[in-house]
Amino acid sequence: MLFKVEMDVNVPTGYDPDRFEELKAAEKARFQELQRAGTWRHIWRVVGQYSNVSIFDVPSNAELHDILIGLPLYPFMDIRVTALCRHPSSLHEDDR
Structure with a gap:
């Protein structure tokens, strides 16, 4: 099943910057693990925001x-x- 997932990150003012850097590194490692597995198929940064739009295949x-x-x-x-389904006009067979 394909899902569009929009994520906005909101860090509290005054949050420990060192701890936040650790969390970002752990997030990147987890993302790359899921990307290699084909679960997190796409990710795009939203310009000017601490946000992304991603496609998951689970x-x-x-x-x-x-x-x-x-x-x-x-x-x-x-x-x-948002749950997604293949559009009948899509040329991409992997759009399940």
Whole structure:
């Protein structure tokens, strides 16, 4: 199942910058692990914001939920999820 996931990161003012750098490094490592597995298929930065738009390919809503709440930066995120399905005019066979 494909999902569009919009993530906005909101770090509290005064949050420990060293701890935040650690969390960002852990987030990047987890993202790259999921990307290599084919789960986190695409990611785009939103210009001028600490936000991204991503495409996930997971077998269920529950698995996506578990992935998202397990992200190191999850406590600082506002997340919006939209389920997607293949458009009949798409030329890409991997758009399941």
